[in-house]
Amino acid sequence: MRFAEITGHEDLKKVLVSMAESGRVPHAMLFYENEGCGALALALAFVQYLDCTGRHDGDSCGECPSCRKISRLIHPDLNFVYPTATAIKSDSQTRSASDLSLGLWRELVLSNPYFLENGLYRTLGIEKKSGTIAVSEAKSILEKMSYSAVEDGYKTFIVWLPEKMNAEAGNRLLKMVEEPPEKTLFIFITHAPEKVLQTIFSRCQSLRIPPQxxxxxxxxxxxxxxxxxxxxxxxxxxxxSIGKALAAISGQEEEAEFMRLFSDLTAAALSKDLMAALDVGERIAALDSREKQKAFCNFAGDCVRKIFMLQQNMPQIAWLSPEERGFFTDTAKRAGQGFCRKALGYLDKAAALIDRNVNAKIVFCDLVNRMFLSV
Ligand SMILES: [Zn+2]
Incomplete structure (x- = not known):
């Protein structure tokens, strides 16, 4: 990534460029930001600038072999550490959990370097767990540091969210952060500097990445x-925060998609059109991840609860927005009294089956068929 690809943060770009030009690059830096404000993008642009052989006009060239490798995150001397779930076990001494999920990490960073913490967990499929940086990550860093750089430039370790590092991992790293080998650079990116181990924090030069x-x-x-x-x-x-804005936009799009599916499903069931209902089942099964399919089940469960409240004459706790009032009031009138109780059970069951890796097409065709019969 070139500096030019990052919108704004002009003062920070100048600071980083002059650091590189003067040859006074600290060996450990800590970028702190509110999440989604661009710290990772700036770190990547900085690393690319440091190693670029064709720098011009205060930016990397984007074309030399080093730029090309760094921009695709495949440079052999560019290493990443980030929180993962303890369930992802490293398979040997040399491959940590961060290394094992590197493909997913790369895809995420390349598609949106402003992603939020829960965006990473969602990508790794560990949404409900809290990520940590385990001691195996520190061991893996130490091991990588013991080899010399593959190429001529810096050997860089970007540690995303060091506040998730446990004390044992932090202590192992400490000496290396204190006195790293020549041309080694640590960049820690944190959303909570007060939670970073004090011993690490105090050895870093910190840089505040402000909201834009x-x-x-x-x-x-x-x-x-x-x-x-x-x-x-x-x-x-x-x-x-660009990251928060992007997440809100995609959340809104997802919600609109779920609402379309739910309203098409109830319309098909109420008009006794089985083929249309099965078509909705296929569309739910085609949602692009199991997480999303489960999220649809939760969303549909909330919709059914709203219908139930209306049927019980309690519109004040159905929490309807003005735009959705018409749809829910009409559906509540037309659906039978027993529908909500049965539908909630079916939706819970579908979510549980998806969690157990049952074929999504079978699960959702069964779900819509049952909803069709119970409306
Ligand atoms: Zn270059």
């Missing part, structure tokens, strides 16, 4: 493909 002005967030969103009006709205409520 609304205009910069909006410009970045447009560059990433959001239309101008949506970008403006979400830039205004993002707290200066």
């Amino acid at each position: 002005p609304k205009e910069d967030v909006a410009r970045a969103l447009v560059k990433l493909g959001t239309d101008g009006r949506t970008a403006e709205v979400y830039a205004g409520i993002s707290g200066g």
